[in-house]
Amino acid sequence: MKRKYELVYVASPDATDAQVADLHVQVEAIVQRLGGQIEKTDNWGRRRLAYEIGPHKEGTYVLEVIVGSGELMKEIDRRFKVTDLILRHLVVRVDEEQTVIERTRGKRTETSRRRRVARGLPPDRAPGEGQREPDDDRDDRFDMTEVDR
Amino acid sequence: MNGGGGKRSFGSGGGGGRGKPAHGAAGAAGKDGQRRPMFRRRKICKFCAEKIDDINYKDTKLLMPFVPERAKIMPRRISGTCAMHQRKLRTAIMRARQLALLPYTAE
Numbered sequence: 001m002k003r004k005y006e007l008v009y010v011a012s013p014d015a016t017d018a019q020v021a022d023l024h025v026q027v028e029a030i031v032q033r034l035g036g037q038i039e040k041t042d043n044w045g046r047r048r049l050a051y052e053i054g055p056h057k058e059g060t061y062v063l064e065v066i067v068g069s070g071e072l073m074k075e076i077d078r079r080f081k082v083t084d085l086i087l088r089h090l091v092v093r094v095d096e097e098q099t100v101i102e103r104t105r106g107k108r109t110e111t112s113r114r115r116r117v118a119r120g121l122p123p124d125r126a127p128g129e130g131q132r133e134p135d136d137d138r139d140d141r142f143d144m145t146e147v148d149r
Numbered sequence: 150m151n152g153g154g155g156k157r158s159f160g161s162g163g164g165g166g167r168g169k170p171a172h173g174a175a176g177a178a179g180k181d182g183q184r185r186p187m188f189r190r191r192k193i194c195k196f197c198a199e200k201i202d203d204i205n206y207k208d209t210k211l212l213m214p215f216v217p218e219r220a221k222i223m224p225r226r227i228s229g230t231c232a233m234h235q236r237k238l239r240t241a242i243m244r245a246r247q248l249a250l251l252p253y254t255a256e
């Protein structure tokens with residue numbers, strides 16, 4: 001069963017670059033052993049944590065997009081739980097959501113094109129056409145001035 | 150709570166026009182109990198308006214305005230987000246919190 005997962009982990013700020021790279025190698029080994037593949041790796045670098053985790057105020061964030069089975073992610077999850085170097089990690093399945101997003105997006109462009117053609121306009125918007133000014137008074141989104149009665 | 154503000158009396162009495170609802174003992178302003186019909190703008194769902202399909206936990210910039218000072222999730226009644234997007238927003242915020250991208254509380 002091929003599914004797409006996103007794995008984000010936060011490595012301790014004490015970890016050296018080599019140690020972070022080593023974590024990636026570990027993930028890669030597990031993924032390969034259990035017949036998956038890594039689609040993308042993205043190191044976000046050091047970031048401030050929104051709250052302190054133990055003594056730490058910073059962490060190194062790494063994102064990996066993995067295609068594989070649930071068993072594979074279970075194994076990674078298990079391993080990460082016992083790795084001291086990792087402060088936090090999160091596994092999210094993304095394939096289903098992505099198809100939904102693509103479908104709605106496709107549907108929207110399709111209807112807009114159809115309507116524009118019906119109105120005798122070229123199907124695609126020219127850049128800047130129909131965009132609101134950034135400082136427009138008609139923009140009636142919530143701006144904290146309203147008070148609930 | 151902007152109740153008492155209606156019909157400001159001239160001269161003495163009516164302390165600031167806005168503010169205190171004049172309930173209880175005969176308040177100076179608005180003793181006729183009338184409320185100025187407050188013009189309220191219609192709230193709209195930010196995600197519907199801007200056609201944002203993907204509410205992602207990695208996109209903290211998008212989520213930040215929905216977790217004001219105390220870092221609680223802003224209720225729909227205030228932000229005007231539609232039910233579907235509020236649900237997605239909630240999961241995204243909760244995931245971001247797990248990864249310390251967003252705070253659970255403010256110190």
